[in-house]
Amino acid sequence: xxxxxxxxxxxxxxxxxxxxxxxxxxxxxxxxxxxxxxxxxxxxxxxxxxxxxxxxxxxxxxxxxxxxxxxxxxxxxxxxxxxxxxxxxxxxxxxxxxxxxxxxxxxxxx
Amino acid sequence: xxxxxxxxxxxxxxxxxxxxxxxxxxxxxxxxxxxxxxxxxxxxxxxxxxxxxxxxxxxxxxxxxxxxxxxxxxxxxxxxxxxxxxxxxxxxxxxxxxxxxxxxxxxxxxxxxxxxxxxxxxx
Numbered sequence: 001x002x003x004x005x006x007x008x009x010x011x012x013x014x015x016x017x018x019x020x021x022x023x024x025x026x027x028x029x030x031x032x033x034x035x036x037x038x039x040x041x042x043x044x045x046x047x048x049x050x051x052x053x054x055x056x057x058x059x060x061x062x063x064x065x066x067x068x069x070x071x072x073x074x075x076x077x078x079x080x081x082x083x084x085x086x087x088x089x090x091x092x093x094x095x096x097x098x099x100x101x102x103x104x105x106x107x108x109x110x
Numbered sequence: 111x112x113x114x115x116x117x118x119x120x121x122x123x124x125x126x127x128x129x130x131x132x133x134x135x136x137x138x139x140x141x142x143x144x145x146x147x148x149x150x151x152x153x154x155x156x157x158x159x160x161x162x163x164x165x166x167x168x169x170x171x172x173x174x175x176x177x178x179x180x181x182x183x184x185x186x187x188x189x190x191x192x193x194x195x196x197x198x199x200x201x202x203x204x205x206x207x208x209x210x211x212x213x214x215x216x217x218x219x220x221x222x223x224x225x226x227x228x229x230x231x232x233x
Contacts, residue, residue, distance in 0.1 A: 012201055015194055022191055026184070030232045037161045037168075044157065057150060064144035071137055077114075096151040103158035 007066055014063035021056040044107045057100050065093040132193060132215055139190040146183055184229050188222040 028049075032040055044050050068089050076082045156163050170176055196214050199205040205214055 012198060015198060019191065019195065022187060026187065026229060030229055033233050037157075037164050041157060044154075053154070057147065057154070060143075060147045060150070064140070064147050067137075067140045068144055071141065092148065096148055100151045100154055103155045106158045107154075 007069075011063065011066045011070075014059045014066070017055065017059045018063060021052060021059065024052060025056055041107060044104065047108060050104050050108045054101065054104050058097055061093050061097055061100075065089055128215055129211060132218070136190060136193050136197070139186045139193075142186050143190055146186075181226070181230065185222060185226045188225045189218065192218045192221045192225075 028043070032043060035043070044053065069086055072082055072085050072089070076085055153167060156167050196205070196218060199214075205211070
């Protein structure tokens with residue numbers, strides 16, 4: 001099991017990575033909001049855009065996982081419920097990461 | 111051992127001071143943004159699946175309700191982002207004097223609202 005110190009550091013490390021990426025993504029969303037399907041897809045054809053988006057979503061999901069686990073640790077009293085909730089959070093996080101990675105690879109290579 | 115005791119942080123027994131409200135909101139917006147991250151994954155999956163599936167997203171995104179949802183999402187992102195930057199400074203023991211804490215707190219509110227407005231007038 002990972003130590004709480006390394007989780008604390010990862011929470012902050014992912015936060016620092018997310019600061020510039022969030023500004024970049026919100027800016028891109030303003031541009032993408034007027035785009036049709038083909039234009040959005042061509043945005044992700046760019047390896048640069050796809051890579052940044054990949055880092056963004058992985059960092060975001062991991063940051064979210066750590067944050068939600070902290071909240072569960074603080075507020076869920078039942079030991080069993082705590083276990084189940086954390087398992088649910090992990091499953092959802094890793095499934096989303098996997099499907100996002102596959103989707104991005106598929107878009108970039110198509 | 112009784113599990114009915116109140117767990118730390120004791121939300122219900124303290125007077126609501128600004129720092130506590132900011133902290134609760136940080137956690138609340140964090141949970142909302144986690145759901146947002148999953149939705150973002152679904153969006154990219156729909157793009158990969160092709161135009162026939164992406165239409166399902168476009169059907170929802172054309173609704174007025176969706177614009178309201180996106181507006182709140184923008185505000186939530188900026189609040190969590192700016193308040194998170196404040197917490198990063200705190201992790202290094204910086205900006206922790208009481209009046210700096212309050213001033214940076216108000217700055218978070220002003221920056222979140224103005225950034226959200228800037229995004230929505232640019233669209």
